[in-house]
Amino acid sequence: LAASCTASNRTFPPGFKFGAATAAYQIEGGWNATDKGESIWDRFVHDDPTRIPNNENGDIACDSYNNWERDIEMAAELGLHFYRFSLSWSRILPTGFNNRISEDGVRYYNNLIDGLLARGIEPFVTLYHWDLPQPIQDLSGWTNPLIAEWFAEYARVVYTLFGDRVKLWNTINEPIVVCDAVYNTGAYAPGVSNSEVAPYVCNKILLMAHAKAWRIYDEEFKPKYHGKVSITNNLLWVEPATEEFKELAELALQNFGGRYSHPIYSKEGGWPPGIEEVMFQNSLKRGYSKSQFPAFTQEEKDLVRGTFDFFAFNHYTSRYIRKAKEGETFAPFPVGDVEDLDGINMMPEGSEVGATSWSAVFPEGMRRLLVWLKEQYGDIEFVIAENGFPTYGGLEDTSRINYHKEYLEQMLLAINEDGVNVTHYTAWSLMDNLEWVDGYAHKFGLYEVDFTDPKRTRTPRQSAYYYASVIAHHSLDVSID
Ligand code: GBH
Numbered sequence: 001l002a003a004s005c006t007a008s009n010r011t012f013p014p015g016f017k018f019g020a021a022t023a024a025y026q027i028e029g030g031w032n033a034t035d036k037g038e039s040i041w042d043r044f045v046h047d048d049p050t051r052i053p054n055n056e057n058g059d060i061a062c063d064s065y066n067n068w069e070r071d072i073e074m075a076a077e078l079g080l081h082f083y084r085f086s087l088s089w090s091r092i093l094p095t096g097f098n099n100r101i102s103e104d105g106v107r108y109y110n111n112l113i114d115g116l117l118a119r120g121i122e123p124f125v126t127l128y129h130w131d132l133p134q135p136i137q138d139l140s141g142w143t144n145p146l147i148a149e150w151f152a153e154y155a156r157v158v159y160t161l162f163g164d165r166v167k168l169w170n171t172i173n174e175p176i177v178v179c180d181a182v183y184n185t186g187a188y189a190p191g192v193s194n195s196e197v198a199p200y201v202c203n204k205i206l207l208m209a210h211a212k213a214w215r216i217y218d219e220e221f222k223p224k225y226h227g228k229v230s231i232t233n234n235l236l237w238v239e240p241a242t243e244e245f246k247e248l249a250e251l252a253l254q255n256f257g258g259r260y261s262h263p264i265y266s267k268e269g270g271w272p273p274g275i276e277e278v279m280f281q282n283s284l285k286r287g288y289s290k291s292q293f294p295a296f297t298q299e300e301k302d303l304v305r306g307t308f309d310f311f312a313f314n315h316y317t318s319r320y321i322r323k324a325k326e327g328e329t330f331a332p333f334p335v336g337d338v339e340d341l342d343g344i345n346m347m348p349e350g351s352e353v354g355a356t357s358w359s360a361v362f363p364e365g366m367r368r369l370l371v372w373l374k375e376q377y378g379d380i381e382f383v384i385a386e387n388g389f390p391t392y393g394g395l396e397d398t399s400r401i402n403y404h405k406e407y408l409e410q411m412l413l414a415i416n417e418d419g420v421n422v423t424h425y426t427a428w429s430l431m432d433n434l435e436w437v438d439g440y441a442h443k444f445g446l447y448e449v450d451f452t453d454p455k456r457t458r459t460p461r462q463s464a465y466y467y468a469s470v471i472a473h474h475s476l477d478v479s480i481d
Contacts, residue, residue, distance in 0.1 A: 009412060009413075009416045010409075010412065010475050010476040010477045011474060011475045011476075011477075012412070012415075012474050012475065013415060015423070016422075016423060016424075016425070016474070017081040017082055017122075017423065017424045017425075018079075018080060018081055018082075018424075018425055018426075018427075018467075018470070018471045019080050019081060019082035019083055019084050019122075019124060019424060019425070019426045019427070020075065020078065020080055020083060020084070020426060020427045020428070020429065020430040020446060020467075021083075021084035021085070021124075021385065021386050021426045021427070021428050021429055021430065022064070022071075022083075022084070022085050022086075022429055022430050022431065022433060023085070023086045023126070023129035023130070023173065023433075024085070024086045024087060024088035024091070024129060024131055025039065025041045025058045025061070025088065025129070025130065025131040025434065026058065026061060026062075026129075026429075026433035026434045026435070026436070027061050027062040027064040027071075027085075027431070027433045027434075028058075028061060028062075028063075028064045028065045028088060028091075029058065029059060029060040029061040029062065029063040029064065029065050029066075030063070030065030030066070030091075031058065031059045031060075033065055033091075033104065034102065034104040035094050035100075035102050035104060035105075036088070036090055036091045036094060036102065036104070036105065037090035037091075037093070037094035037095060037096065037133050037134070037135070038090060038133070038134040038135075039088065039089070039090045039131040039132060039133055039134060039189075040131065040132045040133075040134055040137045040141070040189040040190040041058060041130070041131050041189045042058075042090075042134070043134050043137075043189065043190070044188075044189035044190060044191055045057035045058065045059075045189075047191075051191075051437060052434075052436075052437050052438075052439045053438070053439045053441065054439060056434065056439040056440055057434070058434045060456075061433060061434050062431055062432070062433055062449050062456050062458075063455075063456045065108065067455075067456060067458075068108070068111060068112050068115065069115060070458060071083075071112075071430065071431075072112070072115040072116055072119060072121070074430060074431065074447055074458060074460075075116065075119070075121050075430065076119045076121065077460065077464070077468065078430075078446065078464060078467055078468045078471065079468050079471040079472055080121055080471070081121070081122060081471075082121060082122040082123070082124045082168065082424070082426075083116055083121050083122075083123060083124065083430070084124040084125075084126065084170075084385060084386075084426050085112070085123070085124075085125065085126070086125070086126035086127070086128070086129035086131075086170075086173065087109060087125060087126070087127060087158060088105070088131055089127070089128065089131065089132065089133050089154055090131065090133040090134070091104075091105035091108065091109075092105040092106065092109070092154075092157065092158065092161075093105075093133065093154055093157065094133075095133070095135055096132075096133030096134075096135045096136040096150065096154075097135075097150065097153070098153045098154065098156075098157050101157060101161075106161055109161075109162065110161075110162075113125075113162055113165050113166060114165070117165060122167065122168060123162075123165070123166050123168070124168040124169075124170070124385075124424075124426075125158075125162065125166045125168070125169055125170065126169075126170040126171075126172075126173050126232065127151075127154065127155055127158060127169070127170065127171050127172065127213065128151070128171065128172045128173065128178075129173040130173065130174075130177065130178060130188070130189070130436075131189075132189075132190070136150060137190045141190060142178060142179065142202040142205055142206055142209075143198055143201050143202050143205065144205070145205050145208070147205060147209055148205060148208040148209040148211075148212050149212070151171075151209040151212070151213055152209065152212035152213050152216055155171065155212075155213035155216055155217070156216050156220070159216065159217055159220070159221045159225075163217075163221045163225045163227065164225060166227065167225065167226065167227035167228065168227060168228055169217065169227060169228065169229040169230070170229075170230060170231065170232045170312060170385065171209075171210045171213045171214065171229065171230070171231050172206060172209070172210055172231050172232070173232050173314075173385075174232060174233065174234035174314060175203070175206045175207075175210075175231065175233065175234075175260045176233070176234050176256065176259075176260060176334050177234060177334075178202065178206060179198070179199045179200075179202035179203050179206060180199045180203075180333055180334050181332075181333075181334055181335070182202075183195060183198035183199045183202065184199060184332045184333055184334075185332045187332075187437055188436065188437060195332075196283075196286055196288075196292055197292050200279065200292055200293045200294060201292075201294060203259055203260070203294075204294045204296070204300075206260075207260070207263050207264065207304050208300065208303065208304065210231045210264070210304075210307060211264075211303050211304040211307040212303075213229070214229050214230075214231075214307035214308070215303075215307060217229045218307075228309035228310055229308075229309055230308045230309055230310050230311065230312045230383070231260070231264065231308070231312065232312040232313060232314060232385045232386075233257055233260050233261055233312070233313045233314070234313070234314045234315075234334075235256065235257045235313045235314070235315050235369055235373075236256050236257075236315075236316075236317060236318065236319060236334065236335075237253075237315070237317075237318040237319075237362070237365030237366075237368055237369045237372075238252045238253050238256065238318065238319055238320075238321050238345075239318065239319070239320045239321070239348075239365075239368075240320070240321060240322075241320045241321060241322035241346060242322070245321055245322050245323065248321055248322070248323060248341060248343055249321050251274055251275070251278070251341055252321050252338050252341055252343055252345075253372065254272040254273065254274060254275055255272075255275060255278075255338060255340060255341060256334060256338075257313075257373075258271075258272030258275065258376075259271065259272060259275060261311075261376070261377065262376075263296070263301070263304045263305065264304055264305065264306070264307055264308055265308060265311060265376070265377035265378075265380070266305070266376070266377060267378075268305075269296075269301040269302065269304060269305030269306075270296050270301045270305075271293075271296070275293075276291070276293060276295070278340060278341065279291055279292070279293030279340065280293065282340055308380075309381075310380065310381040310382065310383050310423070311373060311377060311380055311381065311382050311383065312382075312383040312384075312385040313369075313373075313382070313383075313384065313385060314384075314385050314386035314387070314428070315365070315366060315369060315384065315386070315387055315407075316358075316359060316386070316387065316388065316389075316428075317358060317359055317360050317361070317362060317365070318348055318360065318362035318364075318365035319345040319346060319347065319348070319360075320345070320346045320347075320348060320349075321338070321343045321344065321345055321346070322343070322344055322346065323342055323343065323344070324337070324342050324343065324344050325344075328344060330344070331345075335358045347360045348360050348362045352399065354389050354390040354391060354399065354403075354442075355390040355391055355392045355441070355442040355443065356390045356435070356438060356442045359389060359390050361389070361402075361403055361406070363403075363406035363407050363409065363410045364410060365410075366387070366407045366410040366411055366414070367410040367411070367413050367414045367418070370382060370411065370414035370418065370420045370422065371414060371418050371420065373420075374418070374419075374420050379419075379421060380421065381421050381423050382420060382421060382422045382423070383422075383423060383424040383426075384411065384422065384424060384425045384426055385424075385426050386426055386427075386428040387404070387407055387425065387426065387427065387428060388400070388403070388404075388427055388428035388429060388444045389403035389404070389444070390435070390442045390443060390444050391443050392441065392442070392443065393432075393443050393448065394448075394461075395448060395459065395460075395461045395462060396461075396462050397461045397462055397463045398462065400446075400461070400462075400463040401462060401463045401466045404427060404463065404466070404467065404470075405466075405476060408425065408470070408476055409476060411425065412476065427446060427467060428444050429444040429445050429446070430445065430446060430447060431445040431446065431447040431448075431449050431458055432444065432445035432447070432448055432449040432451075433445070433449070445461065446460065446461060446463050446464040446467055447459060447460050447461065447464055448460075448461055466478070
């Protein structure tokens, strides 16, 4: 590997693009500004303020609702080619439905989009990053099949409003969090715990919602706007603890990534090999008379298959996997164990862990994942939509610089040595923000945000200067002092 990392290989391909990401609930604040509707995160944190340490919540967050001009300025300071942010569904459609469009919400996102474009920064827009309108949750949210239609209607409104200027779209961020993480523990909004039925019902319905939203763009908007739409999966890389667990590791990858990718990206469509059978056996073991894992009809398979313009994914960390020992208990999936496969996930030995307990640094995982994805789904375009490292704060964030450097090195090896077509890299995050139920103590920002300051002043960290330099030189051969 060292030999292949020559100076020339440390340059990114021509046209390769760099960005940084945020998400609406994590940065915007303005939770009830003008006519904005309530989202499941608003309800979740207000119902029981102790859900996040120190009673923290996203009511104000980075106050990007008011600080959007500074956000654009930061993106420009970094020299970003694109800025990935998400839309708050309830800020645009206060009821969740298309009967009322909020003028204030539309104005907010128009300002942001136009401001970015004025600085030559491309907006990369996510339609859904976990903040479901509460009225739709009241109708069972992602476990009600009708949500596919409601989400598609929301998507049409958004494409109509912003499609003339936004060319890069994500439908849903990290479906495995929306379905598996949420329902397994109930620790995320809407706080419903139902680990045996809900994650799998949600899995299928969410794919249908994505497919409908993709097809609406493809049929009604692509001919005039020529943009691209995809979903963003969260992908953990999994290694077998020993040779004997190779098959288990492969099944774990299919379970973690394949359940949200195979139906869309594989030639044949439908669930990934092996998974339906495992889920059927699990359902019987748990006392159900039939599989709790919903099958696709041929028509549904065809609707979902091929609904992508590129493959986008977020990648942070890796695990080793082994079979559970008799009587061993499982930590909740997905970041914990894989009870469905009788698998125990282990942290890579000796790797550095950041502020958040799941954040083990394992840069090789990036390259192996990219190679695996190309093998699975073919020589398609790959977009890294999030990659980043949590610290406890401070402007001198050497650990974050090393993380980005090492993960970018592995991405370059995948591009240069393995011929994987990666076109975009996105750092999570542009700035510190509400790290969901972990609160504000875990910081992922290239920019530090002072949450004690009513102005929410942003200050660049060392990593911001490093990233700006990588982007300016289009190369990893940079020094930052
Ligand atoms: C991403 O999730 C998110 O897109 C982003 O909003 C977030 O701020 C960022 O990364 C940093 O965390 O699985 O039950 O243990 C990364 C994947 C999935 C990791 C959820 C933490 C915690 C809940 N995350 N997981 S659980």
